[in-house]
Amino acid sequence: MTTTFKVIVNGQHQLAVDPSQGTLLEAIEAAGIESHYHCRNGFCGACRTQLIEGQVNYINEPLAFIRPGDCLPCCCVPASNLKIEHR
Amino acid sequence: MSYSTFNQTASNPLLEPMFFGNSVNVARYDQQKHVIFEKLIEKQLSFFWRPEEIDVSRDRVDFNSLTDSEKHIFISNLKYQTLLDSVQGRSPNIALLPIVSIPELETWIETWSFSETIHSRSYTHILRNLFTDPSEVFEDIVINTEIQKRATDISRYYDDLIFYTQLWQTHGEGTVEVLGEQHTVSLRDLKKKLFLCINSVNALEAVRFYVSFACTFAFAERDLMEGNSKIIRLIARDENLHLSSTQQIINLWQYGKDDPEMREIAEELREDAYQIFMSAVEQEKQWAHYLFKHGSMIGLNEEILCQYVEYIANMRMQAIGFDAPFKQRSNPLPWMNKYLVSDNVQVAPQEAEISSYLVGQIDNEVSAADLGGFEL
Ligand code: FES
Ligand SMILES: [Fe+2]
Ligand SMILES: [Fe+2]
Numbered sequence: 022m023t024t025t026f027k028v029i030v031n032g033q034h035q036l037a038v039d040p041s042q043g044t045l046l047e048a049i050e051a052a053g054i055e056s057h058y059h060c061r062n063g064f065c066g067a068c069r070t071q072l073i074e075g076q077v078n079y080i081n082e083p084l085a086f087i088r089p090g091d092c093l094p095c096c097c098v099p100a101s102n103l104k105i106e107h108r
Numbered sequence: 109m110s111y112s113t114f115n116q117t118a119s120n121p122l123l124e125p126m127f128f129g130n131s132v133n134v135a136r137y138d139q140q141k142h143v144i145f146e147k148l149i150e151k152q153l154s155f156f157w158r159p160e161e162i163d164v165s166r167d168r169v170d171f172n173s174l175t176d177s178e179k180h181i182f183i184s185n186l187k188y189q190t191l192l193d194s195v196q197g198r199s200p201n202i203a204l205l206p207i208v209s210i211p212e213l214e215t216w217i218e219t220w221s222f223s224e225t226i227h228s229r230s231y232t233h234i235l236r237n238l239f240t241d242p243s244e245v246f247e248d249i250v251i252n253t254e255i256q257k258r259a260t261d262i263s264r265y266y267d268d269l270i271f272y273t274q275l276w277q278t279h280g281e282g283t284v285e286v287l288g289e290q291h292t293v294s295l296r297d298l299k300k301k302l303f304l305c306i307n308s309v310n311a312l313e314a315v316r317f318y319v320s321f322a323c324t325f326a327f328a329e330r331d332l333m334e335g336n337s338k339i340i341r342l343i344a345r346d347e348n349l350h351l352s353s354t355q356q357i358i359n360l361w362q363y364g365k366d367d368p369e370m371r372e373i374a375e376e377l378r379e380d381a382y383q384i385f386m387s388a389v390e391q392e393k394q395w396a397h398y399l400f401k402h403g404s405m406i407g408l409n410e411e412i413l414c415q416y417v418e419y420i421a422n423m424r425m426q427a428i429g430f431d432a433p434f435k436q437r438s439n440p441l442p443w444m445n446k447y448l449v450s451d452n453v454q455v456a457p458q459e460a461e462i463s464s465y466l467v468g469q470i471d472n473e474v475s476a477a478d479l480g481g482f483e484l
């Protein structure tokens with residue numbers, strides 16, 4: 022049985038994301054939303070996204086500083102339903 | 109406080125601030141105050157590469173087929189990058205090692221600077237292949253007024269910090285006369301100089317390369333100068349890691365996770381930090397203007413490059429707690445990203461042959477299982 026979480030992006034897109042199927046960044050891209058990234062490896066911070074509501078799990082350890090209220094979608098998956106701003 | 113290469117005070121590095129505490133004595137990495145720097149060292153070491161591993165021989169033919177304005181763009185960018193890495197290959201060592209107080213950060217600074225010297229060596233590798241005698245290109249770096257303007261801005265915060273650190277380490281706090289000039293030295297002022305210097309370096313690593321990178325990758329998009337592009341991708345990957353370290357330092361200060369006085373200074377000098385960043389952005393835009401003064405190149409022009417600088421600057425400034433100052437929220441050069449993905453350095457579909465630059469790339473992949481106990 023897989024769990025999917027509801028992820029609301031930029032207040033206008035609603036995604037159903039299965040955390041076993043890839044990163045949050047990949048889910049954003051699969052939904053056709055413009056994504057922001059460089060390294061896709063957790064160290065550059067270019068994918069920095071506001072985490073308005075919910076929790077994420079890091080599947081790879083990020084080296085970029087994560088300011089409170091932010092997440093790095095290139096290396097995390099949802100751990101609950103989420104509201105994020107990825108602009 | 110004079111510098112000692114082996115400070116005999118039995119200090120506890122876990123309690124030292126990043127800078128201006130006791131100088132480091134034992135180079136030990138079994139324990140860390142800020143474990144992030146140990147991780148950055150490991151990452152940088154896993155990235156290790158040498159320019160000679162990349163075959164640039166085909167670039168010579170491509171270069172000769174470029175228009176004059178494209179040649180100007182290509183060579184000017186190499187000059188600017190040579191300047192940046194000349195500064196970065198030495199300055200973190202000279203400015204920061206005398207004042208660093210924890211071993212993992214000391215070694216990160218050395219590792220970081222060392223990787224910049226590899227960048228410098230790669231420009232020689234690229235230029236030697238293009239010109240029988242590249243002296244003219246190198247010599248112009250010191251006399252070219254466009255480059256000079258940038259050199260002044262990049263080196264002044266370093267130079268200021270270095271000079272006052274020297275005074276402090278030889279004379280202590282107070283007023284001292286050097287060559288007929290009075291200088292007032294205080295630790296608080298030194299910390300301010302350090303703060304400004306790190307912000308200037310952060311801006312350098314964050315935006316100063318990106319106009320040049322965009323030009324390089326725009327050539328690569330046309331299947332031109334691909335050897336050069338492979339090298340620049342490796343450089344770009346390193347620069348992103350360096351940036352991560354300066355962002356870490358600034359954020360650790362801002363969030364009061366290090367020297368409490370640095371937190372105060374971060375607040376006090378917030379506007380100065382903002383201006384440092386904005387002027388780096390402005391200079392990058394002027395650089396785009398200079399590059400294209402003889403004509404633009406396919407896929408790029410001054411306007412779109414300036415938009416790209418703003419796009420990058422927004423994300424970099426938000427990373428250190430500023431609001432995004434520019435309207436440019438979407439990426440005007442989406443193809444840039446594929447050159448900046450760190451894993452694409454290994455698997456680049458548009459490359460004819462896979463070069464051997466993966467030798468150093470052990471342990472670059474960390475699996476979720478390795479991090480079972482990791483929490484943020
Ligand atoms: S893309 Fe680099 S940290 Fe996410
Ligand atoms: Fe560099
Ligand atoms: Fe760098």
